[in-house]
Amino acid sequence: MSAELQARVSRMSVYPIEEYDAYVSRSPKATPYHSSGWLQAAERAYHHTAWLVTVHRDGSLCGVLPLVEVKPPVGLKSLVSLPFCDLGGPLADDDDVRHLLVAEAKALAGTNKARLLEIREGGEALDEVQTDSASGKVRMLCPLPQTSEALFKSYKPKLRSQIRKAEKNGLRAEIRTDIEAVDPFYQVFAWNMRRLGSPVHSQAWFREMKLAFGDQMLVGLVFLEDQPVGAGIVLLAGNQACIPWASTLEQHNHLAPNMLLYWALLSHVCDQGCQVFDFGRSTMGEGTYRFKKQWGAKPYELVWTDWIADEGTHQAVNKIQKQTAGSRLRPLVERLWRRLPLALANWVGPKLRRYITL
Known part of the structure; x- marks a missing residue:
């Protein structure tokens, strides 16, 4: 029984x-x-x-x-x-x-x-040729080898050269676990969200995340001299790592800070024993999907x-x-949001973002 x-x-x-x-x-x-x-x-x-x-x-x-x-x-x-x-x-x-x-x-x-x-x-x-998911939202997961050396060797020459390009351009990366790292992360993240025309999470959200997750939350930072130009957050649990947020400053994208940011985070968690890296949500076939795919990520439902x-x-x-056309007002709202002074966007944004569950 x-x-x-x-x-x-x-x-x-x-x-x-x-x-x-x-x-x-x-x-x-x-x-x-x-x-x-x-x-x-x-x-x-x-x-x-x-x-x-x-x-x-x-x-x-x-x-x-x-x-x-x-x-x-x-x-x-x-x-x-x-x-x-x-x-x-x-x-x-x-x-x-x-x-x-x-x-x-x-x-x-x-x-x-x-x-x-x-x-x-x-x-x-998912099979990438499945028609039912061809324009859908998918989760991008990447298996990791035992060492970052093996991970780097698994990449195509073009990806390896892009990582080296960022280093040759004078960029340097840090992986931090202290709560003070939230401040330079937020500096990059808030600027980028305003550029995208989207309300930003509050800085308090990320500070509370850090307090709650402790060393299980990593903050990756990429610097040009002393200026943060790329930033991302990775959460850890068991043998998994996920990256819910990552941003770069658009005016420095020609230096490839995103390549160095992801490599720094991936190599770090790989050497820490993580076996799976969750790159997050993407639309099948679009730019972010192709970016994540080059690192070895595969689509899941x-x-x-x-x-x-x-x-x-x-x-x-x-x-x-599915990818939808969305509201006709959305492009207009995004254009208006981009014109807001950064301080105003950072003040108003969290008051709206807390109710946007995506």
């Missing part, structure tokens, strides 16, 4: 977080985003409520689903697993546990009057599912990550 499953919904702040992190650390489908540090940063930087759906069997934890409740001043409240990243869905010992986790999440959405429950998960490896409230129940809607 199988043991009875017991589900529980808790505020992250009251759940024994050591038990949660221990389960995540041994789950084969876990990502660095599943760490309690991501939830802690969302609460402390943006004051969103973090929830944990858990399932126990015979008193032992056998499944978890982290959620963040996002309630904008205007619009619909949502529960997301997880916001501000590509994935963070349920981790479970078996399908029965997984189904119970999702059922409890839908019940929580109903209790909290959330219009939307969104669960973001990773899927299987992103499976995002929405449950939308309908007369007291939540109906599932599968979100296929």
Whole structure:
């Protein structure tokens, strides 16, 4: 006779977080985003409520689903697993546990009057000629060898020459774990986000991330003399590394700071024993996809599912990550945003970004 499953919904702040992190650390489908540090940063930087759906069997934890409740001043409240990243869905010992986790999440959405429950998960490896994903959003994963020397030898001559070009151009890279490294990172990141016409995360978000992740968050910096011209953040968990944010200053891109930034981070985590590097989300065939592919990354499915409230129940809607034309207003908004003074963009941006869950 199988043991009875017991589900529980808790505020992250009251759940024994050591038990949660221990389960995540041994789950084969876990990502660095599943760490309690991501939830802690969302609460402390943006004051969103973090929830944990858990399932126990015979008193032992056998499944978890982290959620963040996002309630904008205007619009619909949502529960997301997880916001501000590509994935963070349920981790479970078996399908029965997984189904119970999702059922409890839908019940929580109903209790909290959330219009939307969104669960973001990773899927299987994709064949690049698959027509169904030809214009879709994919996750780019790269296996790593045992040493950075072996990694460098695996690259094509053109990529190796681009890395050397950056060094010959007088650029130097640093990998840091101190919280002061957030400041030069943010200097580059905020400038680049304004250039892209997109609201920027608050500096407090990255500082809280650093406090929560500690040495499991690396800050890569590329300098031209004493000026930071490239910056990226890598999160670590077990044998995995992921890079949710990376930026360079456009006026220095001819010096190839992006090549040195990625090489510095990749070589570092490779020598630290990481076996997989997650380059993040890209659109199949576009520029960022080709950039990541040259480092050895391969496309994997992103499976995002929405449950939308309908007369007291939540109906599932599968979100296929297709590239869409978007709002007609978006190009105009982006052009206007680029014209904002940097200080104003950095003040207004975080007030909007905290409610943008992508």
